[in-house]
Amino acid sequence: MSHTNSDRNKFKKTDEERVIKNVKEDYLICSICIDQFVDPRVLPCGHSFCLSCLTEYIDKSANEDEFACPIDRQSMLKPFGVKNSKRWAQFYPPATFLRTLVKAVEIHEGTVPTCRRHHGRPREFYCATDDVLVCSECAVNEHRSENCDCSTLNDIYNRRKDDIQILHRALSGQESCVHQLITDQYRLRELFMESKSNVKCELDMVRDRLSVFYESTSRALDELSEEIDQSEFTRYNLEAQLDSFFKEISEMKDELKDLKPSFDFLDILQRIESKVDYYGSELDDISSFLKECEESKSVRIEFVPNTSFLDLLDEYSVGSIVNHSDK
Template sequence: MAQAGVFLEHDQFNCSICLDVLKDPVTIPCGHSYCKACISGYWDQDEYISLYGCPQCRQTFSPRPVLGRNTMLADVVEKLKRTGLQTVPSDDSLAEPGDVECDVCTGRKNKAVRSCLVCLASYCESHVQPHYESPAFKRHNLVAPFGTIQEKLCSRHDKLLEVFCRTDQRCICSLCLTDEHKGHDAVLAAGEITEKKNEVGEIQRKSQQVIQERERELEQLKQSMTSLTLSSQAALVEGERIFTELSASIARRQSEVKELIRAQERAAMGQAEGCVRQLEQELNHLKKRDADLLRLLQTDDHVSFLQSCQSVSAQPEREYVPNVRGDPNFGCVIAAVSEFQALLEDVCQGGFFNISEKVNSVTVLEGPKPKAEPEQAPEPAAQAPFGLNVPAPNAFRVPVRFVGFASPTFGPRPSESRLRVQQRRRRR
């Protein structure tokens, strides 16, 4: 049958009562087959009515049929169990990528359900049955399926690694105890696993604590980043408003200074123009008197000369005229504006230095705190089972760097600005 490559439906060899492969199959008069124990138990429930039926077709029989073993069906089922010619596997039983495959199946392999530590093989649901039914496999140790059986073998003796050497902290086989690990502290791996699981459990507990701590720190960091972003936006808006007002204030002071200069120019020009008119009038009067004197000097009439001489001999009274400055200019105003500029730069420089220090103090992460005691030696790595070195919980900590803005490079210090102003004054 195996050579013929015949595939049979799985349900053909299942008992419809226990839904398992037929065991000691019997066929009742209607033609349906069951496990002998299953159909006998089913009919025992109806013993009081002396009417016995088929669970599938519901045909009834009376008296109770005698159950005879279906030898042909029993032989087929037995051969199927022995040869591994199984029914066409369902999609659920076929091995998928990542599943442990049955080592007995040929062609498309089934998914293994158990692995034998004695046979060093994995079996599907059908091929593992001999381990349950045959006394020869009674002492075999079946475990959950795993696909790395070769890794469980000793590389030197090709035997199962079933001993744990505490001296070397590694798994070995029984033959290793006679040579390389002779005299070492060794126990069965099954006996060591409890203690090692406790150690791994403690490491895992500490790892969970570190994870929870890091999750809290991460949440705090995200909240701080959100708060920093909102605060930064508010500071930008408020800073822009203040500097806009400051610029407007300086612009107003500029307009006021311009108006002061123009007003002073108008006032000084008004005074000067009044003096010009006064001097022009006086000059006209003096020129007219000078012409009269010239005509008097040219007359030949002695009587007229003498009569007129008395009236022109008195000097006219001169009106007050302010002194005129030789070089009137607004140079002093320019100097005052320059001094104001230097003072303003001095104030701005000091203010900017203070603002920069405040800006640099705003960070999300704090710098490392100074240690009060000398630094101790780091904790030794915890010795994990099977030689696995697991770092101590503090080893998971990420070093925190101080995060801030780069220190700004400033221009002259306030004292240098004042020195510049004094030097300009001395040059004037």
């Protein structure tokens, strides 16, 4: 029996609805609120949650420096320099792929903003006075008073072009700043590694001065040497955060480049403006922090000898290893 076009269209629509339903249930449900993602953020372990859900969860469960992922219980360190746990969640990167899926589902289901009062007319006007998107009929009938600043999204987009360019330049500058900070971070690491080598040379010089060396003293020197090998450059390990900043800044540049006068472009613009201010402050803080560390020479490992031992070569402690970057 052959199917009519109407039957085939019906089957096709049913298949599409089933796929959309499966996508929503399998990929777009937040494990905390058990509802569709809203502004999803992704943790380093790969699990994603609504921004508001993650904020509330962290605030209730975090200790001073970390919290556990709600799904796999892996330990998540707090963002660098952010003390208030209520702000931690917003510094984890957006789950861009999930956001795209959510938007695709909304478009398929017809949930792109339209006016319910005027038969689904698109809300393509923005009233700055009331801070609301409205359809053309609402704009004409309800937002034409002297107190209302109502314009099309295209007009507002054109008005904000200079702001967009300023944001783009700011993001480019911050991107360059991240590059420079990464370079500075690597340079500090090289200084640290050089200091490790110098300290090992100092230990070798101590060995050369000894003509008779007790077994216990030799063992102590070997232990110190092993401690040096195991020393880690931990205090200033900012690569992960700087890489995250660079990734988010690049994503915002791309997002800004592709920005169109859509219904949500003002929200996107406000979010990017806020992020630019935040990254500017954070990058300045990190830059100052790294310069201070370099000037204070606190990134080097140091051998602190026991002078009495060096003079008497007797039953005194050889010395100790001080890793300033581990404090």
